Amino acid sequence: MTQKSIAKILITGPFNAGKTTLIRYVSDEQTSGKDVQATDTLAQYKSMTTVGLDFGILHVDEELDVHLFGTPGQARFNFMWKILSKGALGTIFLIDSSSQRAIDEAKKMYQFYRELSDMPIIIGATKRDLPDARDLDALALELNIGDTPIIPCDTRKPDDSKLLVLSLLEEIITRATAPSEDEDEFELSLDL
Amino acid sequence: MSDHSSSSAKFEQFGMLRKAIVQKQMGVLSFVSASGKRGIIQIVTGDIIDSKASIDDLSALLSEPVESCTWRESTMKNTEDYQEATHAISQAVSDIHWNTSALLALKLLFSKLPPVRIRMVPIHRYGYKDGISYLLLHHQSLRTENFTLLDFLNETSESKELERRIKVLVLGYCLGLITAIPQQQQEITKNKNSQVGIASRILRRIRGM
Numbered sequence: 241m242t243q244k245s246i247a248k249i250l251i252t253g254p255f256n257a258g259k260t261t262l263i264r265y266v267s268d269e270q271t272s273g274k275d276v277q278a279t280d281t282l283a284q285y286k287s288m289t290t291v292g293l294d295f296g297i298l299h300v301d302e303e304l305d306v307h308l309f310g311t312p313g314q315a316r317f318n319f320m321w322k323i324l325s326k327g328a329l330g331t332i333f334l335i336d337s338s339s340q341r342a343i344d345e346a347k348k349m350y351q352f353y354r355e356l357s358d359m360p361i362i363i364g365a366t367k368r369d370l371p372d373a374r375d376l377d378a379l380a381l382e383l384n385i386g387d388t389p390i391i392p393c394d395t396r397k398p399d400d401s402k403l404l405v406l407s408l409l410e411e412i413i414t415r416a417t418a419p420s421e422d423e424d425e426f427e428l429s430l431d432l
Numbered sequence: 433m434s435d436h437s438s439s440s441a442k443f444e445q446f447g448m449l450r451k452a453i454v455q456k457q458m459g460v461l462s463f464v465s466a467s468g469k470r471g472i473i474q475i476v477t478g479d480i481i482d483s484k485a486s487i488d489d490l491s492a493l494l495s496e497p498v499e500s501c502t503w504r505e506s507t508m509k510n511t512e513d514y515q516e517a518t519h520a521i522s523q524a525v526s527d528i529h530w531n532t533s534a535l536l537a538l539k540l541l542f543s544k545l546p547p548v549r550i551r552m553v554p555i556h557r558y559g560y561k562d563g564i565s566y567l568l569l570h571h572q573s574l575r576t577e578n579f580t581l582l583d584f585l586n587e588t589s590e591s592k593e594l595e596r597r598i599k600v601l602v603l604g605y606c607l608g609l610i611t612a613i614p615q616q617q618q619e620i621t622k623n624k625n626s627q628v629g630i631a632s633r634i635l636r637r638i639r640g641m
Contacts (some may be wrong), residue, residue, distance in 0.1 A: 247634065266638060266641070298637065299637075300633050300637045301633060301637070304624075304630065329630065329631060362552070376554060377554070377556065377557060380557070389553070389554070390554060391552065391567075392567075402638050403574060406575070406638055406639070407574060409631045409632075409638070410549070410552070410573075412631045413628050413632065414551065416628045416631075417628060426447075426450070426610075426612045
Protein backbone atom coordinates (compact mmCIF):
# COMPACT_ATOMS: atom_id res chain seq x y z
CA MET A 241 0.00 0.00 0.00
CA THR A 242 1.48 3.33 -1.06
CA GLN A 243 1.46 6.27 1.26
CA LYS A 244 -0.78 9.12 0.26
CA SER A 245 0.70 12.49 -0.61
CA ILE A 246 -0.63 15.41 1.37
CA ALA A 247 -1.19 18.91 0.01
CA LYS A 248 -1.98 21.75 2.35
CA ILE A 249 -4.24 24.76 1.87
CA LEU A 250 -4.57 27.44 4.47
CA ILE A 251 -7.82 29.26 5.24
CA THR A 252 -7.13 32.34 7.25
CA GLY A 253 -8.47 35.76 8.13
CA PRO A 254 -9.72 37.62 11.14
CA PHE A 255 -12.30 36.39 13.57
CA ASN A 256 -15.86 35.75 12.34
CA ALA A 257 -15.16 35.72 8.59
CA GLY A 258 -16.57 32.32 7.62
CA LYS A 259 -13.48 30.07 7.72
CA THR A 260 -15.15 27.17 9.53
CA THR A 261 -18.08 27.23 7.12
CA LEU A 262 -15.85 27.24 4.05
CA ILE A 263 -13.90 24.22 5.27
CA ARG A 264 -17.13 22.37 5.91
CA TYR A 265 -18.19 22.68 2.29
CA VAL A 266 -14.95 21.61 0.64
CA SER A 267 -14.01 18.74 2.92
CA ASP A 268 -14.95 15.09 3.04
CA GLU A 269 -14.07 14.99 6.73
CA GLN A 270 -13.94 17.86 9.15
CA THR A 271 -12.66 18.25 12.65
CA SER A 272 -13.62 21.59 14.00
CA GLY A 273 -11.69 23.30 16.67
CA LYS A 274 -13.58 23.62 19.87
CA ASP A 275 -16.36 26.19 19.69
CA VAL A 276 -16.33 28.17 22.88
CA GLN A 277 -18.01 31.29 24.08
CA ALA A 278 -16.21 34.31 22.77
CA THR A 279 -14.61 36.34 25.49
CA ASP A 280 -13.22 39.82 25.85
CA THR A 281 -14.55 42.43 23.50
CA LEU A 282 -15.18 39.82 20.78
CA ALA A 283 -18.24 38.53 22.56
CA GLN A 284 -20.31 41.44 21.30
CA TYR A 285 -19.71 40.30 17.70
CA LYS A 286 -20.09 36.54 17.91
CA SER A 287 -21.29 34.29 20.71
CA MET A 288 -19.22 31.21 19.82
CA THR A 289 -15.81 31.12 18.19
CA THR A 290 -13.19 28.58 17.20
CA VAL A 291 -10.28 27.96 19.49
CA GLY A 292 -7.40 25.90 18.22
CA LEU A 293 -7.92 25.27 14.56
CA ASP A 294 -10.32 23.92 12.02
CA PHE A 295 -9.16 21.01 10.00
CA GLY A 296 -10.69 19.38 6.96
CA ILE A 297 -9.58 16.58 4.68
CA LEU A 298 -10.51 16.35 1.03
CA HIS A 299 -9.79 13.01 -0.58
CA VAL A 300 -8.65 13.83 -4.10
CA ASP A 301 -7.75 10.38 -5.36
CA GLU A 302 -6.07 7.23 -4.15
CA GLU A 303 -2.74 8.97 -3.94
CA LEU A 304 -3.57 12.47 -2.73
CA ASP A 305 -5.39 14.13 0.15
CA VAL A 306 -5.72 17.83 0.78
CA HIS A 307 -5.52 19.09 4.31
CA LEU A 308 -7.37 22.33 4.86
CA PHE A 309 -6.24 24.23 7.90
CA GLY A 310 -8.37 27.04 9.25
CA THR A 311 -6.30 29.24 11.46
CA PRO A 312 -7.79 30.74 14.59
CA GLY A 313 -8.76 34.29 13.79
CA GLN A 314 -7.77 35.99 17.01
CA ALA A 315 -4.49 37.88 16.93
CA ARG A 316 -3.26 36.22 20.13
CA PHE A 317 -2.91 32.99 18.13
CA ASN A 318 -0.61 34.53 15.54
CA PHE A 319 2.25 32.23 16.55
CA MET A 320 0.24 29.45 14.86
CA TRP A 321 -0.13 31.28 11.55
CA LYS A 322 3.55 30.88 10.76
CA ILE A 323 3.60 27.21 11.70
CA LEU A 324 0.51 26.40 9.69
CA SER A 325 1.57 28.23 6.58
CA LYS A 326 4.74 26.21 6.17
CA GLY A 327 4.54 24.13 3.01
CA ALA A 328 1.07 25.34 2.03
CA LEU A 329 0.13 25.46 -1.66
CA GLY A 330 -1.64 28.75 -1.06
CA THR A 331 -3.89 30.71 1.22
CA ILE A 332 -7.50 31.81 1.14
CA PHE A 333 -7.85 34.95 3.18
CA LEU A 334 -11.41 35.63 4.33
CA ILE A 335 -12.58 39.02 5.55
CA ASP A 336 -15.89 40.12 6.97
CA SER A 337 -16.29 43.12 4.68
CA SER A 338 -18.95 44.70 6.89
CA SER A 339 -16.76 45.12 9.96
CA GLN A 340 -14.22 47.90 10.37
CA ARG A 341 -12.71 45.99 13.23
CA ALA A 342 -12.16 42.95 10.97
CA ILE A 343 -10.71 45.10 8.21
CA ASP A 344 -8.25 46.73 10.60
CA GLU A 345 -7.22 43.31 11.84
CA ALA A 346 -6.99 41.97 8.28
CA LYS A 347 -4.53 44.69 7.30
CA LYS A 348 -2.05 43.44 9.89
CA MET A 349 -2.70 39.79 9.11
CA TYR A 350 -2.34 40.28 5.37
CA GLN A 351 0.95 42.09 5.86
CA PHE A 352 2.10 39.26 8.11
CA TYR A 353 1.35 36.62 5.47
CA ARG A 354 2.90 38.62 2.67
CA GLU A 355 6.12 38.97 4.64
CA LEU A 356 6.06 35.31 5.52
CA SER A 357 6.24 33.97 1.97
CA ASP A 358 5.24 34.72 -1.59
CA MET A 359 2.70 31.90 -1.73
CA PRO A 360 -0.42 32.57 -3.79
CA ILE A 361 -3.16 34.31 -1.84
CA ILE A 362 -6.69 35.15 -2.81
CA ILE A 363 -9.07 37.21 -0.73
CA GLY A 364 -12.70 36.37 -0.18
CA ALA A 365 -14.87 39.27 0.95
CA THR A 366 -17.76 37.89 2.98
CA LYS A 367 -20.95 39.30 4.49
CA ARG A 368 -21.70 41.30 1.38
CA ASP A 369 -25.39 41.24 2.25
CA LEU A 370 -24.94 43.35 5.37
CA PRO A 371 -25.68 47.07 5.14
CA ASP A 372 -22.18 48.12 6.25
CA ALA A 373 -20.39 45.94 3.68
CA ARG A 374 -17.56 47.90 2.05
CA ASP A 375 -17.35 48.44 -1.63
CA LEU A 376 -14.73 46.01 -3.00
CA ASP A 377 -12.56 48.85 -4.33
CA ALA A 378 -12.57 50.61 -1.00
CA LEU A 379 -11.76 47.36 0.73
CA ALA A 380 -8.86 46.61 -1.64
CA LEU A 381 -7.52 50.10 -1.14
CA GLU A 382 -7.78 49.94 2.61
CA LEU A 383 -6.08 46.56 2.75
CA ASN A 384 -3.37 47.71 0.33
CA ILE A 385 -3.44 44.38 -1.49
CA GLY A 386 -2.23 45.54 -4.91
CA ASP A 387 -3.21 43.02 -7.59
CA THR A 388 -4.20 40.24 -5.22
CA PRO A 389 -7.58 38.95 -6.40
CA ILE A 390 -10.50 39.85 -4.16
CA ILE A 391 -13.68 37.88 -4.67
CA PRO A 392 -17.11 38.59 -3.19
CA CYS A 393 -18.53 35.47 -1.63
CA ASP A 394 -20.96 34.00 0.83
CA THR A 395 -19.30 30.98 2.37
CA ARG A 396 -22.69 29.74 3.58
CA LYS A 397 -23.34 28.85 -0.05
CA PRO A 398 -21.45 25.67 -0.96
CA ASP A 399 -20.87 26.90 -4.52
CA ASP A 400 -19.24 30.11 -3.32
CA SER A 401 -16.95 28.17 -1.00
CA LYS A 402 -15.91 25.85 -3.82
CA LEU A 403 -15.34 28.79 -6.14
CA LEU A 404 -12.92 30.35 -3.70
CA VAL A 405 -10.83 27.20 -3.57
CA LEU A 406 -11.03 26.84 -7.36
CA SER A 407 -9.88 30.45 -7.71
CA LEU A 408 -6.89 29.79 -5.50
CA LEU A 409 -5.94 26.65 -7.43
CA GLU A 410 -6.25 28.51 -10.72
CA GLU A 411 -4.03 31.25 -9.31
CA ILE A 412 -1.43 28.65 -8.31
CA ILE A 413 -1.47 27.10 -11.79
CA THR A 414 -1.43 30.46 -13.56
CA ARG A 415 1.55 31.64 -11.56
CA ALA A 416 3.50 28.52 -12.34
CA THR A 417 2.71 28.33 -16.04
CA ALA A 418 2.00 31.86 -17.26
CA PRO A 419 3.88 32.67 -20.45
CA SER A 420 6.10 35.70 -20.34
CA GLU A 421 4.87 38.87 -22.02
CA ASP A 422 7.08 38.14 -25.01
CA GLU A 423 5.65 34.67 -25.44
CA ASP A 424 2.00 35.71 -25.44
CA GLU A 425 0.58 34.63 -28.79
CA PHE A 426 -3.10 33.93 -28.93
CA GLU A 427 -4.30 34.81 -32.36
CA LEU A 428 -7.81 35.94 -33.07
CA SER A 429 -7.62 36.91 -36.70
CA LEU A 430 -10.23 34.82 -38.39
CA ASP A 431 -11.74 36.04 -41.63
CA LEU A 432 -15.48 36.52 -41.58
CA MET B 433 11.21 48.53 -36.73
CA SER B 434 8.59 46.21 -38.21
CA ASP B 435 5.39 46.56 -40.15
CA HIS B 436 2.47 44.20 -40.10
CA SER B 437 -0.69 44.77 -42.07
CA SER B 438 -3.82 43.11 -43.36
CA SER B 439 -6.24 44.01 -46.13
CA SER B 440 -9.59 42.21 -45.99
CA ALA B 441 -12.57 42.69 -43.65
CA LYS B 442 -11.71 40.89 -40.45
CA PHE B 443 -11.23 41.42 -36.76
CA GLU B 444 -7.48 41.20 -36.92
CA GLN B 445 -7.20 44.45 -35.00
CA PHE B 446 -7.99 42.64 -31.74
CA GLY B 447 -4.88 40.50 -32.00
CA MET B 448 -2.70 43.45 -33.01
CA LEU B 449 -3.95 45.59 -30.16
CA ARG B 450 -3.50 42.76 -27.68
CA LYS B 451 0.04 42.13 -28.81
CA ALA B 452 0.97 45.80 -28.53
CA ILE B 453 -0.50 46.04 -25.04
CA VAL B 454 0.65 42.75 -23.58
CA GLN B 455 4.14 43.04 -24.99
CA LYS B 456 4.27 46.71 -24.00
CA GLN B 457 5.22 47.81 -27.48
CA MET B 458 5.57 51.33 -28.79
CA GLY B 459 4.12 52.40 -32.12
CA VAL B 460 1.05 53.35 -34.11
CA LEU B 461 -1.92 51.21 -35.07
CA SER B 462 -3.57 52.62 -38.21
CA PHE B 463 -6.81 51.25 -39.51
CA VAL B 464 -9.61 51.64 -42.00
CA SER B 465 -12.83 50.13 -40.72
CA ALA B 466 -15.31 48.22 -42.88
CA SER B 467 -17.50 51.33 -43.00
CA GLY B 468 -14.57 53.44 -44.22
CA LYS B 469 -13.66 55.21 -40.98
CA ARG B 470 -9.95 55.84 -40.61
CA GLY B 471 -8.14 56.20 -37.35
CA ILE B 472 -4.89 55.82 -35.50
CA ILE B 473 -4.07 54.65 -32.00
CA GLN B 474 -0.74 55.64 -30.54
CA ILE B 475 0.66 53.22 -28.05
CA VAL B 476 3.58 53.83 -25.74
CA THR B 477 4.91 50.87 -23.78
CA GLY B 478 1.49 49.29 -23.84
CA ASP B 479 -0.42 52.40 -22.81
CA ILE B 480 -2.65 54.52 -25.02
CA ILE B 481 -2.43 58.21 -25.74
CA ASP B 482 -4.87 60.03 -23.55
CA SER B 483 -7.17 62.14 -25.69
CA LYS B 484 -10.82 62.11 -26.65
CA ALA B 485 -9.90 61.52 -30.30
CA SER B 486 -7.85 58.54 -29.27
CA ILE B 487 -10.68 56.96 -27.28
CA ASP B 488 -13.08 57.65 -30.16
CA ASP B 489 -10.68 55.94 -32.57
CA LEU B 490 -10.32 53.06 -30.17
CA SER B 491 -14.11 52.64 -30.07
CA ALA B 492 -14.21 52.74 -33.87
CA LEU B 493 -11.42 50.18 -34.06
CA LEU B 494 -13.22 47.73 -31.81
CA SER B 495 -16.76 48.22 -33.06
CA GLU B 496 -16.56 46.65 -36.52
CA PRO B 497 -14.34 44.58 -38.81
CA VAL B 498 -11.46 46.39 -40.46
CA GLU B 499 -10.63 46.65 -44.14
CA SER B 500 -7.02 47.21 -43.24
CA CYS B 501 -5.01 47.47 -40.11
CA THR B 502 -1.33 48.26 -39.81
CA TRP B 503 1.01 48.26 -36.87
CA ARG B 504 4.12 50.35 -37.21
CA GLU B 505 6.66 50.28 -34.47
CA SER B 506 8.20 53.61 -33.69
CA THR B 507 9.92 55.38 -30.90
CA MET B 508 8.14 58.42 -29.58
CA LYS B 509 9.10 60.93 -27.02
CA ASN B 510 6.92 60.46 -24.03
CA THR B 511 5.93 64.09 -23.84
CA GLU B 512 2.18 63.61 -23.81
CA ASP B 513 -0.17 62.10 -21.33
CA TYR B 514 -0.91 58.42 -21.69
CA GLN B 515 -3.74 56.51 -20.19
CA GLU B 516 -3.30 52.97 -18.97
CA ALA B 517 -4.56 50.60 -21.65
CA THR B 518 -6.85 48.97 -19.10
CA HIS B 519 -8.75 52.21 -18.56
CA ALA B 520 -8.70 53.36 -22.18
CA ILE B 521 -10.06 50.08 -23.54
CA SER B 522 -12.62 49.82 -20.74
CA GLN B 523 -13.87 53.26 -21.67
CA ALA B 524 -13.93 52.46 -25.39
CA VAL B 525 -15.70 49.13 -24.97
CA SER B 526 -18.30 50.65 -22.64
CA ASP B 527 -19.47 52.96 -25.43
CA ILE B 528 -19.79 50.35 -28.17
CA HIS B 529 -23.09 48.99 -29.45
CA TRP B 530 -23.04 46.20 -31.97
CA ASN B 531 -25.95 45.28 -34.20
CA THR B 532 -27.20 41.71 -34.35
CA SER B 533 -25.09 40.64 -37.31
CA ALA B 534 -21.94 42.06 -35.73
CA LEU B 535 -22.76 40.28 -32.47
CA LEU B 536 -23.18 36.99 -34.27
CA ALA B 537 -19.93 37.51 -36.17
CA LEU B 538 -18.11 38.21 -32.90
CA LYS B 539 -19.75 35.22 -31.28
CA LEU B 540 -18.47 33.04 -34.10
CA LEU B 541 -15.03 34.58 -33.79
CA PHE B 542 -14.64 33.96 -30.07
CA SER B 543 -16.29 30.56 -30.28
CA LYS B 544 -13.42 29.32 -32.41
CA LEU B 545 -10.80 29.88 -29.76
CA PRO B 546 -9.42 26.78 -28.06
CA PRO B 547 -9.93 26.22 -24.31
CA VAL B 548 -8.97 29.29 -22.35
CA ARG B 549 -8.07 30.46 -18.90
CA ILE B 550 -9.53 33.65 -17.46
CA ARG B 551 -7.42 35.76 -15.16
CA MET B 552 -9.22 36.97 -12.08
CA VAL B 553 -8.86 40.72 -12.07
CA PRO B 554 -11.22 43.30 -10.65
CA ILE B 555 -12.07 45.01 -13.94
CA HIS B 556 -14.24 47.56 -12.16
CA ARG B 557 -10.93 49.03 -10.99
CA TYR B 558 -10.28 49.83 -14.65
CA GLY B 559 -13.46 51.86 -14.72
CA TYR B 560 -15.48 49.12 -16.42
CA LYS B 561 -18.87 48.99 -14.75
CA ASP B 562 -20.08 45.53 -15.73
CA GLY B 563 -17.83 43.61 -13.38
CA ILE B 564 -20.61 41.06 -12.89
CA SER B 565 -20.34 39.73 -16.45
CA TYR B 566 -16.60 39.32 -16.07
CA LEU B 567 -17.04 37.60 -12.72
CA LEU B 568 -19.55 35.27 -14.35
CA LEU B 569 -17.03 34.48 -17.08
CA HIS B 570 -14.33 33.82 -14.51
CA HIS B 571 -16.56 31.63 -12.36
CA GLN B 572 -17.73 29.60 -15.30
CA SER B 573 -14.16 29.06 -16.42
CA LEU B 574 -13.30 27.72 -12.98
CA ARG B 575 -16.21 25.33 -12.92
CA THR B 576 -15.64 23.87 -16.37
CA GLU B 577 -12.74 21.76 -17.43
CA ASN B 578 -11.46 22.74 -20.89
CA PHE B 579 -13.60 25.83 -20.74
CA THR B 580 -14.20 27.57 -24.08
CA LEU B 581 -15.74 30.94 -24.77
CA LEU B 582 -18.46 29.13 -26.69
CA ASP B 583 -19.59 27.69 -23.32
CA PHE B 584 -19.96 31.23 -22.02
CA LEU B 585 -21.70 32.63 -25.10
CA ASN B 586 -24.07 29.72 -25.56
CA GLU B 587 -25.65 30.40 -22.19
CA THR B 588 -27.68 33.24 -23.61
CA SER B 589 -29.65 33.94 -26.75
CA GLU B 590 -30.88 37.33 -25.62
CA SER B 591 -29.10 40.03 -27.62
CA LYS B 592 -28.54 42.54 -24.81
CA GLU B 593 -27.02 39.86 -22.61
CA LEU B 594 -24.99 38.56 -25.55
CA GLU B 595 -23.64 42.07 -26.11
CA ARG B 596 -22.66 42.37 -22.43
CA ARG B 597 -20.84 39.07 -22.64
CA ILE B 598 -19.07 39.90 -25.88
CA LYS B 599 -17.94 43.21 -24.43
CA VAL B 600 -16.13 41.51 -21.58
CA LEU B 601 -14.58 39.08 -24.06
CA VAL B 602 -13.29 41.93 -26.24
CA LEU B 603 -11.99 43.69 -23.15
CA GLY B 604 -10.45 40.55 -21.67
CA TYR B 605 -8.93 39.45 -24.95
CA CYS B 606 -7.37 42.81 -25.81
CA LEU B 607 -5.90 43.20 -22.33
CA GLY B 608 -4.50 39.68 -22.31
CA LEU B 609 -6.75 38.53 -19.47
CA ILE B 610 -8.06 35.68 -21.59
CA THR B 611 -5.23 33.34 -22.43
CA ALA B 612 -4.75 30.03 -24.08
CA ILE B 613 -3.87 27.22 -21.71
CA PRO B 614 -0.12 27.01 -22.23
CA GLN B 615 1.25 23.91 -23.87
CA GLN B 616 3.81 23.64 -21.09
CA GLN B 617 0.99 23.23 -18.59
CA GLN B 618 -0.18 20.08 -20.34
CA GLU B 619 3.28 18.65 -19.79
CA ILE B 620 3.65 19.84 -16.21
CA THR B 621 0.20 18.50 -15.33
CA LYS B 622 1.38 15.06 -16.31
CA ASN B 623 3.86 15.21 -13.47
CA LYS B 624 1.41 14.37 -10.73
CA ASN B 625 3.73 15.50 -7.98
CA SER B 626 4.59 18.92 -9.37
CA GLN B 627 2.76 21.84 -7.78
CA VAL B 628 0.76 22.34 -10.98
CA GLY B 629 0.00 18.63 -11.21
CA ILE B 630 -1.26 18.57 -7.63
CA ALA B 631 -3.30 21.76 -8.05
CA SER B 632 -4.84 20.37 -11.26
CA ARG B 633 -5.88 17.17 -9.53
CA ILE B 634 -7.51 19.07 -6.67
CA LEU B 635 -9.20 21.36 -9.19
CA ARG B 636 -10.77 18.39 -10.98
CA ARG B 637 -11.89 16.88 -7.68
CA ILE B 638 -13.61 20.05 -6.50
CA ARG B 639 -15.27 20.59 -9.87
CA GLY B 640 -16.78 17.16 -9.46
CA MET B 641 -18.15 17.79 -5.96
